Amino acid sequence: MRRTVGRGANYLVLVLLALVALAPILWMLSASLKTPGEILRYPPTILPEDIRWENYTEVFTLQPFAQQFLNSIVIMALVAVLTLVMSIPAGYALARVRPVAAGAVFLLLLSVIFIPPEATIIPLFQYAAKLGWVDTHYPLIIFTAALVTAPIATFVMRQAFLTLPAEFEDAASIDGSGRWRTMMQIYLPLVRPSVASVVVLSCWYSWNQFLEPLIYLRSPEKLTVPVALTHYEDPLAGPLWGVQMAATTLSVIPVLLVFFLAQRHVVSGLTAGGLKS
Amino acid sequence: MSAATQAAPSRPRRSLRTRGRNRFGYLLLAPQMIGFTAVGLVAIVWVIWLSLHDVNVLAGSQDFVGLDNYARILTDPSMITVLPNTFFFVCVLSVAGTVIALLLAVLLNQKLRGIGIFRSIVFIPALVTMVAWALVWSFIVQPEGLLDALLGAVGVEALPWLRGGWLTLVVFAVIQLTKNVGINVMILLGALQAVPQELIEAARIDGAGRVRVLRSVVVPQISPAIMMVFMLMIVGSFKVFEVVMLLTEGGPGVQSSVLAFEIYKQGFLLNDVGYASALAVLLFAVILLLTAALWQARKRVVFHEND
Numbered sequence: 138m139r140r141t142v143g144r145g146a147n148y149l150v151l152v153l154l155a156l157v158a159l160a161p162i163l164w165m166l167s168a169s170l171k172t173p174g175e176i177l178r179y180p181p182t183i184l185p186e187d188i189r190w191e192n193y194t195e196v197f198t199l200q201p202f203a204q205q206f207l208n209s210i211v212i213m214a215l216v217a218v219l220t221l222v223m224s225i226p227a228g229y230a231l232a233r234v235r236p237v238a239a240g241a242v243f244l245l246l247l248s249v250i251f252i253p254p255e256a257t258i259i260p261l262f263q264y265a266a267k268l269g270w271v272d273t274h275y276p277l278i279i280f281t282a283a284l285v286t287a288p289i290a291t292f293v294m295r296q297a298f299l300t301l302p303a304e305f306e307d308a309a310s311i312d313g314s315g316r317w318r319t320m321m322q323i324y325l326p327l328v329r330p331s332v333a334s335v336v337v338l339s340c341w342y343s344w345n346q347f348l349e350p351l352i353y354l355r356s357p358e359k360l361t362v363p364v365a366l367t368h369y370e371d372p373l374a375g376p377l378w379g380v381q382m383a384a385t386t387l388s389v390i391p392v393l394l395v396f397f398l399a400q401r402h403v404v405s406g407l408t409a410g411g412l413k414s
Numbered sequence: 415m416s417a418a419t420q421a422a423p424s425r426p427r428r429s430l431r432t433r434g435r436n437r438f439g440y441l442l443l444a445p446q447m448i449g450f451t452a453v454g455l456v457a458i459v460w461v462i463w464l465s466l467h468d469v470n471v472l473a474g475s476q477d478f479v480g481l482d483n484y485a486r487i488l489t490d491p492s493m494i495t496v497l498p499n500t501f502f503f504v505c506v507l508s509v510a511g512t513v514i515a516l517l518l519a520v521l522l523n524q525k526l527r528g529i530g531i532f533r534s535i536v537f538i539p540a541l542v543t544m545v546a547w548a549l550v551w552s553f554i555v556q557p558e559g560l561l562d563a564l565l566g567a568v569g570v571e572a573l574p575w576l577r578g579g580w581l582t583l584v585v586f587a588v589i590q591l592t593k594n595v596g597i598n599v600m601i602l603l604g605a606l607q608a609v610p611q612e613l614i615e616a617a618r619i620d621g622a623g624r625v626r627v628l629r630s631v632v633v634p635q636i637s638p639a640i641m642m643v644f645m646l647m648i649v650g651s652f653k654v655f656e657v658v659m660l661l662t663e664g665g666p667g668v669q670s671s672v673l674a675f676e677i678y679k680q681g682f683l684l685n686d687v688g689y690a691s692a693l694a695v696l697l698f699a700v701i702l703l704l705t706a707a708l709w710q711a712r713k714r715v716v717f718h719e720n721d
Contacts, residue, residue: 155535165550179558226442236439251705255674256698259681260460283449316438345543363545385546392541408600
């Protein structure tokens with residue numbers, strides 16, 4: 138008897154919790170289908186009375202949203218590639234090759250992880266201006282990968298390579314496998330889950346960036362999704378809530394899809410660095 | 415290491431082998447180190463240099479002013495509000511964020527039917543970009559928005575959520591916390607599931623209640639993960655930026671502003687690059703000191719089986 142009550146209480150708390158977590162997202166969905174008149178009504182309606190699909194078409198007519206979406210995806214993919222190129226060899230070197238002063242290099246990279254983007258954005262903007270990179274995607278790809286995602290990824294990859302036994306290395310060298318082949322064909326396939334984590338974490342970081350694109354980018358057709366979302370405003374009347382919520386919904390749906398398709402990788406990618414230490 | 419010791423008998427061969435190893439290691443580290451030096455190191459040196467200058471963006475002039483920009487931080491009246499606000503987020507988000515995540519992780523660690531669905535749901539806000547989350551919340555807390563309506567339904571007067579003061583800071587803290595709590599819950603849940611079941615059963619047999627088991631067995635076992643979450647929250651709490659920018663722009667005045675937003679405002683809206691750089695160096699120094707202190711404290715607080 139007591140057990141059943143306890144279980145019931147547990148479910149009650151869990152359902153309340155789920156409501157709190159989902160309420161903002163459900164409210165966004167509902168608002169994205171409301172007419173401008175209904176959206177500001179007080180007290181508000183829970184479900185839209187007349188469904189206004191035009192909010193979704195206006196997302197694309199007010200701004201080149203499809204192009205902006207594509208920009209975000211291309212930048213994200215390139216950040217992930219660059220991060221892998223830098224972090225896999227670096228993580229392998231720190232864990233398995235260990236050249237002299239590997240410890241110092243590791244500490245240096247570790248300290249970079251704690252630098253907030255706000256602390257370096259001013260010199261990086263001037264840097265981008267000197268290189269002629271303002272209003273281009275280069276700083277969002279190169280600066281982000283070199284300064285943020287690759288150091289974190291190196292940390293993750295190092296941990297992954299550390300868990301593998303050193304005997305493979307000896308066995309491989311006895312078999313006459315060179316250093317490159319040992320790394321690429323013996324060790325790398327064994328850390329595939331961590332490679333997936335690194336891809337997720339760098340994609341996620343890039344997709345989320347707001348301050349950096351806000352500062353580097355100018356033209357509407359160059360913008361990325363987070364900055365574009367903030368531009369659904371009427372200069373006189375304030376935010377166009379319906380269209381803005383529709384655009385926000387469109388930005389959330391693909392991420393949720395990826396999450397449900399590859400839940401394990403998404404969770405491990407977003408918690409990487411934490412879990413593995 | 416092992417390769418070097420194996421080849422120890424013949425000296426020349428060992429040094430050759432070590433050299434090859436070093437060369438290979440640095441070849442692998444090269445892309446990362448070049449990227450880090452060309453971007454990170456340059457940026458840090460540059461921001462320190464800028465903080466010692468009075469920069470005029472329009473005229474393109476940069477005059478050396480020594481520590482004037484740092485002295486200005488001490489006399490800037492808005493810093494009397496901005497620095498405590500920043501400190502407020504660091505304290506509240508780190509402590510509340512860790513405690514709430516721990517409670518949720520314990521709740522979600524139970525063996526109940528359908529628990530997997532609840533775990534996924536708690537994680538969902540973490541999948542929404544911070545900008546989207548802030549925009550949705552700004553829609554919820556606007557005057558005559560959802561929050562006012564919900565409170566009105568239970569007879570509570572609507573409050574001026576975004577008009578400054580501690581209330582606005584609390585609203586920001588809630589928005590920031592609900593967004594990221596799922597990630598911390600997952601980290602702690604992973605640690606909880608790794609706690610050996612025998613330890614818990616042994617404590618139970620010794621007559622410990624559920625709370626006692628949690629406090630004396632489970633928490634010490636997962637203390638490294640708790641510390642990690644706490645550190646992540648501390649570092650992350652300096653980055654409360656999107657919410658401030660999109661909901662109030664730090665206003666009214668600077669009542670709801672934080673250091674990260676002031677850097678952006680001074681550097682890019684008011685074009686006071688020298689002063690903004692000094693603020694950036696301050697932010698950087700504070701974070702570095704805090705994480706170093708925490709790293710030291712970690713050795714004492716965290717339970718280690720082996721040492």
